[in-house]
Amino acid sequence: MSKTYQSINEKIAAGKAVVLTAEEVIDYVERKGVAAAAQEVDVVTTATFGPMCSSGCFLNFGHSKPKMRITEAWINDVQAYCGIAAVDVYLGATQLRHNDPANMYHPGEFRYGGGHVIEDLVAGKKVQLFALSYGTDDYPRREIRTMVGLDDLNQAIMVNPRNCYQNYNVAVNLSDKRIYTYMGILKARMRSMTYCSAGQLSPLLNDPLYQTIGLGTSVWLAGAQGLVYAQGTQHASLVERSENGVPMEGAGTLALSGDMKKMLPDFVRGVSFKGYGVSLALGVGIPIPILNAEILKRTAVRDSEIYATVVDYAEDYPQKTGNTLGRFTYAELRSGEVELLGKKVPVTSMSSYNKALTICELLKAEIQAGRFLLSEPSQPLPAAQGMRGLQCVEPQR
Amino acid sequence: MSVTKKLYLYFPKSETEKPIVYKLVKDFDLVINIFRAKVTPEEEGYLSLDVTGEAANIERALAYLSTLEVNIHAGNKGLHWDKERCAHCGACVVHCPTGALAFADQARRQLGFTEDLCVECHACIPACPFGACTSSF
Incomplete structure (x- = not known):
């Protein structure tokens, strides 16, 4: 018997849903068998925690008196994008602080930037807004410097173009000098x-063929109930996969949004x-509804069945040679030592x-308490999509 | 029986001229292993070290130090691991040469810091993306 989103939500609302974490489900399926376990389990909670550079937030500051159409803004000296309506800005995670020397004295320290402003806001700290404008008839104010906290803002909505990479490269450095990377x-x-990667806990590794996670799926975004609003940028489902359908490199991504005030x-x-x-x-965190035995079987995937590809970040990655060095499972990687090239x-x-x-445990508790319901995607993620490179051509005269 | 004790000493300006380490070696027969030392522009001093010797001699040495204006902290005060800031990613683990930073709970992949193993090499400080490791030096 297969279940539906509706029947699972009814069980959640009644406090009767059987919810397991992506770790617990592994042993459970082994003990009970897929068919029996699929009857019993309603939801499997998956999660990941890591750096996700393609993240940021839309902030609305409210209007000052007199009003101002902000054209340039810095929050704790980190510049936000202002090419939208009067007091809306977009603050990106990787934006450096004004006057950060970056890599002028290599390697730079990069102590504070967009990600830290977002952390400070969510942690309830006040941040400094400095904004400039050219002044208009309806928005005469030209400058503002004030302190604001999350509670003072009308909206603070995280809108992340790319989160939850399905799988990821494993980075090494074959050169003679240490290198400084996002890895x-x-x-x-x-x-x-x-x-x-969170390996066996990671959302898209537990739903490798996007059978339940799609546009409109409810997600736990840092504690807020958010959603998948689009395919993530660089979503590329056409990659090499193991027999279990699990990709052995980057592959799928999700664009996520959620209310920062609830994070x-x-x-x-x-x-x-x-x-x-x-x-x-x-x-x-993303809950996976166990609609049928196949979906359950995929959530029972283990670290020892998920491969990741090793790439040299000194030469092959930056020069885009396409060369790879080998593959390991997450079980091997988590052991703390692997053997490569002898x-x-x-x-x-x-x-x-x-x-x-x-996060798997927190989301499980939320669902068990009837506070987090599942949502059926309105559209699936693209299942057969590659990724383009950028051609560098001469500008046309 | 010989024992090793890790100490972190603070010397106010009044004590920076005294040959304290010399005394620890000469009068109390201790083997000294200095991890970090610093004299600030205000001429205060910080010293992070191991002392090895007879337990009774270490006791006497500590009694001697306490007659001075020196602040004595047992254990590791030079390198600080902020448990709250640590996200338990493990980025530090391959950079820590002594295993002071390691997964204490393997099942939950929870990181732990064993102060006694820390030699204050500071390799963890730039390796941590979350700024969980800091030094007073």
Whole structure:
């Protein structure tokens, strides 16, 4: 018997839904078998926590007296985009602070930026708004400097063009010098390796063929009830996959949105990558409705069945050679050491399994308490889509 | 029996001229391993070190230090790991040469900091994207 979104939501509302985390479901399915477990389990909670650079927020400050049509704005000295209506701005996660020397003295420290402003706002701190304008008849004010907190804003809506990468590269550095990347500091001659995925907990690795996660899916975005509003940028479902359908590289992505006023500070964290820049680490949880046995079977995927591809970030990644060095499962990567090209390499992570597990548990509790219902997607994510590169051509005269 | 104790000492300006480390070696027969030392422009001093020797001698040495204006902190005060800021990603783990920063709870992948193992090399500080590791030096 297959279930429907409606029947599962009715059970959730009645406090009778059987909810397991993506970790618990592995043993459960092994013990009970797929068919029996599919009858019993209603929802599996998945999650991830890690740096997600394509994130940011729309803020509406409310109008000052006299009114101002903001044309340039800085929040805690971090510039926000103002090419929209009068007191709306978009603050991006990777925006550097004004006067940050960046990599002028390499490697730069990048101590504070857009991601940190977003963290400060969610943590309830006041931030400084400095804004300029050219002045108009209806919006005469030309300058403002004031302090605002999240409660003072009309809206603070996180709108992230790309979150929840389905899978991700594993980074090494084959050069003779240490390099500074968004995958952290990579030691020379492959003396370290970094992966970045929650593996068996990660949303799109538990629904590898996008059978339940699509446009309109309700998500737990750092504690707020948000949604998938579009395919994520660079969503590329046409990639090499294992027999279980799980991609062995990047693949699918999600565009997510949620109300920052309802977010939890533990899951909205500014990050500084030495020599690279700033970003925002985010926690995302997505419930998967167990509509049938196949969907359940896919959520029972283990770290030992999910592969990730190793790429050299000194040469192959920046030069886009397409060359890869090998593949490992997340079980192998999490052991802390793997052997590649005849060399034992210590492995580390940029993604927090610990926080992802906590999110799976928090979302499970929300659903069990009847506070979080599932939503049926209005459109599926593209199932057969590749990714374009950018051709560099001479400008036309 | 020989024991090792980690200390973090603060010297106010009044004490920076005194040969304190020399005394620890000469009078109390201690082996000294200094991790970090700093004299600030205000001429205060900070010293992070291991002392190894007879337990009784370490006791006597601490008694001697307490007669001075020196603030003694047992354990690691030079390198600070902020448990609240740590996101338990583990980015620091391959950079920490002694295993002081490691997954304490493997099942939940929860990071822990073992102060006694820390040699204050500071490799973790730039490696942590969350700014969880800081140093007073």
